[in-house]
Amino acid sequence: MDATAAITGNVDKTQIPPLNQKRILAFVNHFLVSTCTFLNEFALGCETKFVEMERQLQKTEAALIILEAKLASIPTEHHVATEATEAPAISNQQRNEEASMVDTTEPPTTENPTEPELPPESVGVRACEDQRYRKFFKMVQVGVPAPAVKQKMQSEGLEPRILDTPDLILADGQRE
Known part of the structure; x- marks a missing residue:
């Protein structure tokens, strides 16, 4: 049998020896084992990455909850502005009382600094x-x-x- 004849297809198929069944079985078994091993390793790697991502997501969620709690505890601008106007009003009242004690000849002023002017309420x-x-x-x-x-x-x-x-x-x- 000629090697070029096998390539060109001009071969009498009755003269080709049969394939060894044990060798074919060994090749198929090797292919199946290596493919299964690869798929198992790939699935394990994917599962590991999913677990890692889940942990990161849980950490992020916990950080978000903490951040929301901190945001809820921060006083708003309205509360800060109210506290800031109350403190000077109290100190102005103390100054007026001290001034009236020192100058008894002057009549006390009619304006009341403790009552801040409220803007007209909107709807x-x-x-x-x-x-x-x-x-x-x-x-x-x-x-x-x-x-x-x-x-x-x-x-x-x-x-x-x-x-x-x-x-x-x-x-x-x-x-x-």
């Missing part, structure tokens, strides 16, 4: 002071990206466009 509440939206404005203030905050607002059923206009008066606003 609603500013969006940044609204109880529902306050935490979202805090998140933006702390540095959370606005698109992420808007997505969270939308997931909680609130209007995300309000984040762009913090001074918008909400007729159905809720104060603490």
Whole structure:
């Protein structure tokens, strides 16, 4: 039998010796074992990565919960402004009392510094002071990206466009 005849296909197939069945069986077994080993290792690697990603997701979720708790504990601008106006008012009252003790000849002034002038009440509440939206404005203030905050607002059923206009008066606003 000629080697070139096997390539060209001009071979009498009755003259070709039969394949050794044990050798074919060994090749098939080797292929199956190596393929199964590869697939098992691949599945193990994927599972390991999934477990790792799940741990990272849990850590991120825990950090988010902590951040939300910290945001909830931060006083709002309204509370800080109120405290800041109360402190000077008290010190002004003490100064007026000291001045009236020193100068008994002068009549006391008629203005009362402890009563700050309140602006006329509007119909609603500013969006940044609204109880529902306050935490979202805090998140933006702390540095959370606005698109992420808007997505969270939308997931909680609130209007995300309000984040762009913090001074918008909400007729159905809720104060603490």
